[in-house]
Amino acid sequence: MSADQRKALAEILGAKSDARRRAHAGYQNSRNQLEDSLVKETAEKKGVTTVTSKITELRKRITESMGEIDRLVYSLRDAHGRAVADFTRDIDDAQSELRRLGFDADGDGNLSLRWDAHELRRTIREQVEKQIGTESDIDHKFDEAQAKILTVETPEEAAQIVESLL
Numbered sequence: 001m002s003a004d005q006r007k008a009l010a011e012i013l014g015a016k017s018d019a020r021r022r023a024h025a026g027y028q029n030s031r032n033q034l035e036d037s038l039v040k041e042t043a044e045k046k047g048v049t050t051v052t053s054k055i056t057e058l059r060k061r062i063t064e065s066m067g068e069i070d071r072l073v074y075s076l077r078d079a080h081g082r083a084v085a086d087f088t089r090d091i092d093d094a095q096s097e098l099r100r101l102g103f104d105a106d107g108d109g110n111l112s113l114r115w116d117a118h119e120l121r122r123t124i125r126e127q128v129e130k131q132i133g134t135e136s137d138i139d140h141k142f143d144e145a146q147a148k149i150l151t152v153e154t155p156e157e158a159a160q161i162v163e164s165l166l
Helices: 003-013 018-045 048-071 074-099 117-132 135-149 154-161
Strands: 103-105 110-115
Touching: 003 135, 003 154, 018 048, 018 110, 018 117, 018 135, 048 074, 048 103, 074 103, 103 154, 135 154
Parallel strands: none
Antiparallel strands: 103 110
């Protein structure tokens, strides 16, 4: 394999190469999926899904009650207004519990880690890195392959190096 061929293959594996960008994009996709999975798994272990289900159900009940308020006569409006206030108070209590556990939930019950849940975030990051590594691992792998490409003798050797990255 000629020096020009080795140099061309090394450039293909370089810091700005499509192959490396695709590897980074694949890593980010895997990382996001795994992190979402671990957030859900951790939430289930902590009993958060029960709390988010409660919030979702209470929000549904608020919506139903508000619709009834709009349709009912004045005497019923007062009773349902109290129910909405009760549901809202229950939601506030449940959301406080979620915050205490390190989570937030949107109106549909989708979970996310709180910005200040540093320990929980660190634990999930460590699990992600343990299972799929880091972006630095990808760079290291490509850098090693790029260096090896410069010393190969045959196209077959180069192909093996490139295939190991895919």
